[in-house]
Amino acid sequence: MEEVKNFLKECGAYFLATVEGDQPRVRPFGTIEIFEGKLYIQTSKTKDCSKQIQQNGKVEICGMNSEGTKWVRVAGTLVRDDRREPKAHMLDHYPELRSMYSVEDPNTEVLYFKDATATFYAFGAAPRVVKF
Numbered sequence: 001m002e003e004v005k006n007f008l009k010e011c012g013a014y015f016l017a018t019v020e021g022d023q024p025r026v027r028p029f030g031t032i033e034i035f036e037g038k039l040y041i042q043t044s045k046t047k048d049c050s051k052q053i054q055q056n057g058k059v060e061i062c063g064m065n066s067e068g069t070k071w072v073r074v075a076g077t078l079v080r081d082d083r084r085e086p087k088a089h090m091l092d093h094y095p096e097l098r099s100m101y102s103v104e105d106p107n108t109e110v111l112y113f114k115d116a117t118a119t120f121y122a123f124g125a126a127p128r129v130v131k132f
Helices: 002-011 048-055 084-093 095-099
Strands: 014-020 023-029 033-035 038-044 058-064 070-081 108-122 128-131
Touching (some): 002 033, 002 058, 002 108, 038 048, 048 070, 084 095
Antiparallel strands (some): 038 108, 058 070
């Protein structure tokens, strides 16, 4: 899990895919942290992606390194965590978000991966799978 987090942080941005009905939806994300042994992302409950995740928690994220030679895909189910502690942890690691989000704001949403499978790819190498 630590390797997944570090790889995605090095990417700078990764892409989160959700579904809306039968239509895939993809958008860039940048927050990724481990808290209490779970991999978390952060968003806003008012955004369409949050609404889509609440309808169908199965998502996939994908990030590629800056050289374009390695990438990771993470598939799993996102679960909302409304506790104060994971929100604070995320905002401590991404202080630039404090201008838009706060721990006390009910709109601030953190979600963790459940039953996740990360697959690392590199040109010329066999894929490597990590489950958490």
